[in-house]
Amino acid sequence: AQTVTQSQPEMSVQEAETVTLSCTYDTSENNYYLFWYKQPPSRQMILVIRQEAYKQQNATENRFSVNFQKAAKSFSLKISDSQLGDTAMYFCAFMNRDDKIIFGKGTRLHILP
Amino acid sequence: DADVTQTPRNRITKTGKRIMLECSQTKGHDRMYWYRQDPGLGLRLIYYSFDVKDINKGEISDGYSVSRQAQAKFSLSLESAIPNQTALYFCATTASGRLDEQFFGPGTRLTVL
Numbered sequence: 001a002q003t004v005t006q007s008q009p010e011m012s013v014q015e016a017e018t019v020t021l022s023c024t025y026d027t028s029e030n031n032y033y034l035f036w037y038k039q040p041p042s043r044q045m046i047l048v049i050r051q052e053a054y055k056q057q058n059a060t061e062n063r064f065s066v067n068f069q070k071a072a073k074s075f076s077l078k079i080s081d082s083q084l085g086d087t088a089m090y091f092c093a094f095m096n097r098d099d100k101i102i103f104g105k106g107t108r109l110h111i112l113p
Numbered sequence: 114d115a116d117v118t119q120t121p122r123n124r125i126t127k128t129g130k131r132i133m134l135e136c137s138q139t140k141g142h143d144r145m146y147w148y149r150q151d152p153g154l155g156l157r158l159i160y161y162s163f164d165v166k167d168i169n170k171g172e173i174s175d176g177y178s179v180s181r182q183a184q185a186k187f188s189l190s191l192e193s194a195i196p197n198q199t200a201l202y203f204c205a206t207t208a209s210g211r212l213d214e215q216f217f218g219p220g221t222r223l224t225v226l
Contacts (some may be wrong), residue, residue: 004155018128030187035215043201044217044219045156045203045205045217045220049213050214059136091155093158095215099144099163099207099209100146100158100161100171101146101156101158101215102158103148103155103156104155105153105154105155106153106155
């Protein structure tokens with residue numbers, strides 16, 4: 001079965017620091033998509049960044065970047081210059097060839113002033 | 114106006130009652146999904162539909178049913194609600210040509226007493 005594991009249930013960092021959220025996944029497929037979603041207290045699910053497995057270049061969106069290690073099945077999210085508005089639950093997710101998304105259990109991130 | 118809407122946004126009901134959660138989208142997407150979110154468990158797929166005549170069970174379909182009334186509408190029903198169905202429910206949509214983008218509704222908070 002395909003799984004997504006986020007090993008950090010909760011993290012706290014000071015504002016302006018850099019933080020990395022970990023994610024590993026398990027699949028036998030070669031082509032797939034990986035995502036990081038943000039869920040602030042408003043509970044809206046917001047797509048932060050996505051990565052196509054066949055692309056070797058790591059995706060970047062402003063202060064958010066990923067470290068995609070396909071062989072290791074690792075997909076970590078780095079948030080640079082963290083801001084108070086980054087406080088949220090973050091979910092790592094994997095889309096399989098059946099076009100279903102499998103989510104990790106989430107990491108609750110607190111940005112401290 | 115929001116692209117994916119859910120009604121109601123919050124609902125409190127009693128054990129044994131029949132409940133319907135509705136989802137509508139204006140994005141013209143053919144694929145729609147229902148998830149539930151529980152604390153510490155992330156999002157889990159209940160049902161999904163790739164077009165009006167295609168309905169599929171997800172990871173946790175027991176106790177739920179769905180109806181795809183039109184391409185834009187996908188309803189989730191709890192025939193006889195029970196307390197462990199208390200959760201946050203999300204509807205999401207995807208276009209078959211853009212499998213890397215999934216758009217979420219704002220969520221429905223359901224409490225079963």
